[in-house]
Amino acid sequence: MLVGRFVPIVLALAIPGSLAGVRAHARTRATLDTTGPTFAVFLIGVIVIVGGLIYLPMLILGPIGERIVS
Numbered sequence: 001m002l003v004g005r006f007v008p009i010v011l012a013l014a015i016p017g018s019l020a021g022v023r024a025h026a027r028t029r030a031t032l033d034t035t036g037p038t039f040a041v042f043l044i045g046v047i048v049i050v051g052g053l054i055y056l057p058m059l060i061l062g063p064i065g066e067r068i069v070s
Contacts, residue, residue: 032039
């Protein structure tokens with residue numbers, strides 16, 4: 001029981017520990033700056049798209065399911 005509890009915790013902490021030692025890469029023209037408005041637009045766009053893909057199928061299939069059941 002202890003192994004099943006603490007092994008995932010240790011592995012989850014090992015991933016960021018290994019990434020902390022990695023050298024940062026040089027900035028290039030293809031690097032997306034996380035402090036600019038472009039990043040904010042991309043982030044909001046991804047959130048809206050993923051939220052829509054999760055929520056909209058329920059809006060479409062809900063009435064169809066209600067019609068089939070009733």
